[in-house]
Amino acid sequence: MIKLREMMFVAALLVLGMVSIVLNNNATYFCTLILFAAGFAFLLKDMENNVFMLAFLVSFFTFLLGSEAFWLLGWADNKYLFPQKVNNHAYVSITISVMFLFLSYIFTNAHLRKRYPITEKETVLSKRVLSIRRVSLFFYYGLLAFKIIINLSELIFVRMFSYSSLYAEYNFQGPSIFIKLADMCTLSFFVFLGTLPSKKECRIPVFLYLCVTGITFFSGRRNDLIIALLLVFVYYCIRNKMNSGNAVWISRKRIYVIVLLMPLLLSLLSAVSGLRLGTQDNISISYFKGIGDFFSQQGFSINIIKWGKSLEDSIPDKIYSLGQTYEFFTTKNFVARLLFDFKSFSGQTVERALEGHRFSYLLSYLVFPWSYEHGYGVGSCYIAEAYHDFGYLGIALINSIYGFLFANFNYIKYRGPIFMGISLLMMQSLLIAPRAYADGFIGSVLDFSNLEILLLIWVISKYFVNQRNGRNMISRESYQKI
Numbered sequence: 001m002i003k004l005r006e007m008m009f010v011a012a013l014l015v016l017g018m019v020s021i022v023l024n025n026n027a028t029y030f031c032t033l034i035l036f037a038a039g040f041a042f043l044l045k046d047m048e049n050n051v052f053m054l055a056f057l058v059s060f061f062t063f064l065l066g067s068e069a070f071w072l073l074g075w076a077d078n079k080y081l082f083p084q085k086v087n088n089h090a091y092v093s094i095t096i097s098v099m100f101l102f103l104s105y106i107f108t109n110a111h112l113r114k115r116y117p118i119t120e121k122e123t124v125l126s127k128r129v130l131s132i133r134r135v136s137l138f139f140y141y142g143l144l145a146f147k148i149i150i151n152l153s154e155l156i157f158v159r160m161f162s163y164s165s166l167y168a169e170y171n172f173q174g175p176s177i178f179i180k181l182a183d184m185c186t187l188s189f190f191v192f193l194g195t196l197p198s199k200k201e202c203r204i205p206v207f208l209y210l211c212v213t214g215i216t217f218f219s220g221r222r223n224d225l226i227i228a229l230l231l232v233f234v235y236y237c238i239r240n241k242m243n244s245g246n247a248v249w250i251s252r253k254r255i256y257v258i259v260l261l262m263p264l265l266l267s268l269l270s271a272v273s274g275l276r277l278g279t280q281d282n283i284s285i286s287y288f289k290g291i292g293d294f295f296s297q298q299g300f301s302i303n304i305i306k307w308g309k310s311l312e313d314s315i316p317d318k319i320y321s322l323g324q325t326y327e328f329f330t331t332k333n334f335v336a337r338l339l340f341d342f343k344s345f346s347g348q349t350v351e352r353a354l355e356g357h358r359f360s361y362l363l364s365y366l367v368f369p370w371s372y373e374h375g376y377g378v379g380s381c382y383i384a385e386a387y388h389d390f391g392y393l394g395i396a397l398i399n400s401i402y403g404f405l406f407a408n409f410n411y412i413k414y415r416g417p418i419f420m421g422i423s424l425l426m427m428q429s430l431l432i433a434p435r436a437y438a439d440g441f442i443g444s445v446l447d448f449s450n451l452e453i454l455l456l457i458w459v460i461s462k463y464f465v466n467q468r469n470g471r472n473m474i475s476r477e478s479y480q481k482i
Contacts, residue, residue: 063434067299104403133195183449194420308384324443382438
């Protein structure tokens with residue numbers, strides 16, 4: 001049942017949201033900022049039970065709201081200027097996104113809260129879950145080597161050539177099977193976390209996960225490390241409420257320290273951007289200026305919404321918000337290609353931009369045709385894709401789906417390790433959705449490498465449980481309490 005404070009927030013959300021849309025000017029954006037801040041503060045009161053949604057809101061502000069806010073307030077320059085009509089479209093699109101994201105989340109959460117009431121009972125992990133833990137950890141450690149090889153290969157290439165060349169010219173020189181094995185690594189790690197290991201058992205796997213992801217940071221891909229840090233933070237927060245005996249995984253004190261150090265991290269990330277673009281020779285970190293620079297650089301994705309509107313007459317009539325899903329069943333599926341002669345695309349080519357179903361490639365080509373084939377790209381945005389496909393109704397629909405998912409993620413402890421592993425994998429894609437694909441959370445699950453590693457973990461863990469000698473692999477105890 002929905003609580004009184006939630007009903008009051010919903011009423012305020014609807015009123016302020018409608019006022020924001022009716023204004024249809026720069027004031028729309030500031031109303032949306034107020035709406036966003038109010039919603040963030042509303043959820044922050046119960047952080048551990050809203051951590052998935054809060055993490056997405058951090059991503060949403062970083063990639064969509066921050067840059068425009070600094071520009072409208074006169075604290076930063078805007079490199080790309082658009083007609084006011086196009087700006088208004090972007091502001092209305094973001095307002096609709098914020099409204100339906102919160103509305104869907106609150107109503108779904110109210111329903112699930114009634115269906116899955118939180119109790120103080122201990123969670124008992126079966127011997128099957130313990131077997132999945134050992135098997136997934138075994139695969140994670142084994143596949144980590146291939147992940148390191150791939151990441152180091154990209155880093156060496158960027159150091160030798162340039163960051164943009166990574167997308168236009170890079171090809172891994174080793175066996176192609178290495179790429180496939182590296183792709184399996186992350187989901188193995190997430191399934192391991194889904195078995196609810198102790199904090200001590202998590203230390204080394206989590207440390208290695210962050211270290212290996214950190215390699216991509218030095219090759220210029222800042223987003224990977226940001227998302228990895230957010231995911232670890234989310235996991236530690238949800239473990240606070242999933243352990244009996246009030247075991248603390250991350251204290252409020254540590255959270256405050258992280259918040260205080262955030263400007264320094266943002267400054268460092270800003271400095272790395274200069275290095276990857278070759279605009280500065282030495283890392284110079286300004287504690288306060290780096291914050292503005294970071295959001296100005298990272299908040300680029302609002303321009304995707306604007307370009308999508310400006311160039312809508314030049315964009316083919318295709319469904320781009322399901323581009324990854326479409327590719328899974330067509331161009332990336334060797335059976336489908338064999339039966340129906342679907343054309344497969346690779347690299348950043350003009351053919352892929354015009355004939356493929358990825359909004360990022362098409363928009364990059366339309367906006368910067370002279371530098372597209374040299375690796376320059378603008379990325380995508382789930383809001384822009386949804387608007388192109390289904391208009392403002394599509395924006396409302398995709399954000400309602402996202403809100404529904406975040407609310408369901410709050411109750412992953414009731415579904416087991418495989419579900420939790422998939423949820424973390426989906427969350428990884430959802431966190432990057434403000435500057436990536438609308439259906440990335442579907443495409444990541446449907447990826448053949450991920451399906452294969454899930455099947456392997458499931459079959460092997462079941463085998464060990466069914467075999468008497470498998471009991472020795474699990475432990476002396478058949479069950480574990482958390």
